[in-house]
Amino acid sequence: MTVSTASRGFWRSREGMLVLPALAFYVLIYLYPLSRLGAWSLFDDGFTLRFYAELFSEPTYFKALRNTLEISVLVTVICLILGYPLAYLMATTTSSARRVLMILVLVPFWTSILVRTFAWIVILGNNGLVNRAALAVGVTDHPLKLLFNMIGVQVGMVHVLLPFMVFPLYGVMSRIDASVVRIARSLGATPARAFLHVFLPLSLPGVAAGCVLVFLLAIGFYVTPALLGGPGEITLATMIDMMINTLLNWGLAATLGILLLVVVGAIFVLFSRLMGLSRITGAGGEPAR
């Protein structure tokens, strides 16, 4: 009784009214199709578990899932290694230099993924820019295999996803009070110690947010692994595409979609348990300090 009056009160309150349009949109555009997807995986002339039976009896799909996770973890790690120093520089440099760096990060972000992916084929191919340079300089006597394997996929995906790591990192780092680091220095900490014990812990919410964002985007990536990868880089997204477009087996495709959703959900829960959901989303009122 008290709960229902309280909730009724909420929907009539200002906050309730404000959240309503977004909620309605979400239910209509997201939850409804998602429930249909779930239904496809469970119904085929009546209720059936045969799609799930097929999924669990066939190691192929789990091999594809493993490929997907391997690619995504590696992409996330590389993005972090490349993105952290860049974001640090952006947060601590002069404002004019920051503007230049910002543009450098943003320009590729505005270019079509497809175009960038094909550009990598031209650059990394056997007769591509990199190999011709390597052969001319004499680094190697035969073309290096940079394409249609894990190297190609990583180069292509890191290039696309790096901004998604840099921006959350920069967002958190720019809010860190520079005087805190100065105080640590004035109390006798070496620059390295001040960084490790003061700046780094304060930047961790940005690390968590960037990693979750990049990882979740990488898991659903389709174009780049399909074009730059080889047989070892067949992902779950590729399998789903094949089920829908080639085999018209939408039931199994939906089941693979649910599998991907469950895995993503599980990883998100794990992250939010470890790091705290509010720290990842940046909610929770207090700025990171």
Add this chain to the structure above:
Amino acid sequence: MKRRQFLLASSAAALATAGPFFHVRPARADKGELVVVSWGGDYDQALRDLVFPAFEKTTGYTVKLDAPPETAKVKAMVQSGNVSWDVIMTDIPAVLTLMKDNLLEPLDYSAIDKAKLDRIPKELQRSHALGQRIYSFNIVYNTNQLPKAKHPRNWAEVWDPKGFPGLRTFNFQGGIEPQLEVALMADGVPIDKLYPIDVERAWKMYDKLRPLVGKWYTSHAQAIQLISAGEAAVGCTIGPRGIAAKHGGAPIDVEYNQGKLASDNWCLVKGVRNKKVAMEFINAAIDGKAQAGISQRVPYGPSNGGAFEFLSAPQAADLNTSPENIKEQFWQNVEWWAAPGPDGKTPRESQAERFAKWMVNG
């Protein structure tokens, strides 16, 4: 009521009653719209220039082009009862998939000129599909790496990395089954003894092919790009696309020997709005002279043999259905690929699944 007013009122009334019986004809009669769905690009432009104008003039219908005719989209349209396509052009594997789900309307062959049908191979005249554009899986090679006359002339030579060095490219996904017929010919099976396919023998040849392949391509455009750029020395892909690239100046050529012929076909989507007009369109598109004109622009083989009466010898030499080239090749036996096995799955389905598993687990 004054006289003039009466006259005005009565003539207005007469006009209003007679209105529905007059057909007001604008400069070009516009009875309605026919939506034709093809694969886009130069071929569609050729259709637009060489087939549509005459058809629009005689029928009064306007043709609208859309692309591409994805099977998943047809399924979604028919199932939701919201069909906005009339005629689609697609390949036989897609036709069979669509027919299985009852998503196509049968053709009305009485609406097609007998003289045209006589020049179209029987293999291309199906209950729900009539051949229009002939493509073929051929040996397509890079002429820098494998100069003409030193290029592989049959599939056994494509499987031979010592005699013919360089990486290979073969299809995976994109709605195309594994090239089991090609694999059998590589193992020495004669071109007229391919069916029924000895599946296990073919897969053993695929195992031998695996280390030779640099990239399993997912679209034919990609295959042509790989071969043109020298990322692969030779591959199995659509010959006419190789010819088109050759005409564009790429270091690429096509060997038609042992090629696998297949067709893109006109079909009617279930729930087609005006079947009679749609059939009239198909009748116009399979005209020999129209097809000859299209083939001069886009080097796919015409399905209508009468087209070669309008083509020169050098033009014919580059087309896969020319009398010279067609006899070195074979028509894919679609019946074999479509016959359901004991588990209810067709070879097309089960082999596509096996292909995916072979690839992922390899």
